[in-house]
Amino acid sequence: MSDLPPRPLKLRGSSISYFTGKMENYFRLKGIPYQLEAMDFPSEVKRNRERVGVSQMPVVGLSDGRWMTDTTKMIQWFETEYPQNPVVPEDPVLAYICYLLEDWADEWWWRPAMHYRWYYEEGARFASGHLAREVASALPLPLFIKRQMLRRRQRSGYTSGDGIAKGTVAGVEADVATLFVSLERIFKSRPFLLGDYPTLADIGFAGPFFRHFALDPIPLQILRHTAPRTLEWVMRLWNSNPSSVQGLLVDGVPDDIRELLRHMARGYLHYLNANVEATKKGDARFTATVDGVTYRQARSSQYRIWCLDELRKHYRRLTQTEIEKGQEASDLECLLRETGIWESLWAETNLPLHEDQESRLPFWADSKMIKANE
Numbered sequence: 001m002s003d004l005p006p007r008p009l010k011l012r013g014s015s016i017s018y019f020t021g022k023m024e025n026y027f028r029l030k031g032i033p034y035q036l037e038a039m040d041f042p043s044e045v046k047r048n049r050e051r052v053g054v055s056q057m058p059v060v061g062l063s064d065g066r067w068m069t070d071t072t073k074m075i076q077w078f079e080t081e082y083p084q085n086p087v088v089p090e091d092p093v094l095a096y097i098c099y100l101l102e103d104w105a106d107e108w109w110w111r112p113a114m115h116y117r118w119y120y121e122e123g124a125r126f127a128s129g130h131l132a133r134e135v136a137s138a139l140p141l142p143l144f145i146k147r148q149m150l151r152r153r154q155r156s157g158y159t160s161g162d163g164i165a166k167g168t169v170a171g172v173e174a175d176v177a178t179l180f181v182s183l184e185r186i187f188k189s190r191p192f193l194l195g196d197y198p199t200l201a202d203i204g205f206a207g208p209f210f211r212h213f214a215l216d217p218i219p220l221q222i223l224r225h226t227a228p229r230t231l232e233w234v235m236r237l238w239n240s241n242p243s244s245v246q247g248l249l250v251d252g253v254p255d256d257i258r259e260l261l262r263h264m265a266r267g268y269l270h271y272l273n274a275n276v277e278a279t280k281k282g283d284a285r286f287t288a289t290v291d292g293v294t295y296r297q298a299r300s301s302q303y304r305i306w307c308l309d310e311l312r313k314h315y316r317r318l319t320q321t322e323i324e325k326g327q328e329a330s331d332l333e334c335l336l337r338e339t340g341i342w343e344s345l346w347a348e349t350n351l352p353l354h355e356d357q358e359s360r361l362p363f364w365a366d367s368k369m370i371k372a373n374e
């Protein structure tokens with residue numbers, strides 16, 4: 001078992017960033033010391049491209065001088081380096097639920113989180129001021145210009161420029177409200193998503209919640225009034241450390257988790273397949289109706305093709321033993337069929353992946369989640 005790093009790791013990002021917050025929750029849970037440093041725009045954009053292939057936050061600097069990116073793959077790497085108190089449960093069904101929920105949290109809830117931050121004046125005022133001072137302080141421009149630039153960049157990259165038009169807003173917000181209802185139901189019966197202590201599923205959901213829904217003025221107000229238990233969970237997770245890993249995980253898959261999986265199947269997985277279709281056709285943008293909400297001119301993402309492939313690979317790896325034993329259908333397959341995940345997971349044939357795409361992660365990324373206007 002390796003010892004924890006002797007010196008704090010460098011975590012370069014922003015104190016209000018989605019994925020920086022996810023990584024911090026992970027490091028705290030594992031007791032891995034880190035130092036959060038503000039990423040410096042624009043000077044670090046070029047440096048990060050040279051170091052890790054893309055410019056995105058966070059990046060993590062190891063004491064041997066190597067740099068890493070992509071929270072999903074970084075967490076997998078740290079789990080092999082520091083295997084004590086693993087965040088992925090041993091049980092293959094729960095392990096797979098973790099991979100599903102992490103991916104859903106990373107790739108689907110990003111857009112609503114950005115929506116709440118940048119659509120409403122309260123959120124945009126807070127975040128543009130914070131980011132202008134934190135990560136763009138070296139940019140030689142007046143503060144109000146930097147704030148305007150940030151608003152425009154984030155909106156055109158991630159909200160109005162990624163499928164959210166005026167007519168989409170109600171649907172996006174209803175989707176978030178449905179998630180809050182499901183989470184309240186879960187936290188009524190246990191402290192973390194899968195039981196008495198946090199797993200990768202909680203870490204994944206730290207992305208949208210810790211630095212967005214539970215920080216930005218509008219969703220925070222909604223959480224206070226409609227989902228106070230979920231708000232408590234955000235802080236319970238943040239306040240966790242290796243000694244919190246005690247007690248039991250759920251025995252079997254509770255109905256409340258099945259409900260989340262159904263929600264994911266009719267929404268995110270459907271979107272992932274529309275993204276595959278668009279990418280196959282070479283379309284940079286596509287329109288898709290997902291769970292009753294029409295996203296027009298959403299950006300297609302090469303990275304998310306890889307995400308779907310990763311979900312398939314995890315499934316195959318986790319069910320290897322059952323397959324070798326000649327068992328007809330694994331317990332996991334039954335769960336995935338019942339919740340509607342199965343069909344969408346395998347619907348697309350010949351995923352349009354690039355050769356060896358993302359195979360060098362977490363030390364080198366071939367593509368970004370989605371491209372913002374830079």
Ligand SMILES: N[C@@H](CCC(=O)N[C@@H](CS)C(=O)NCC(=O)O)C(=O)O
Nearest residue numbers: 017018019056057070071072369372
């Ligand atoms: N899949 C990546 C996503 C990282 C990411 O997209 N981070 C956002 C900020 S929270 C970012 O840097 N976006 C790039 C940009 O805005 O140019 C991860 O898990 O680390």
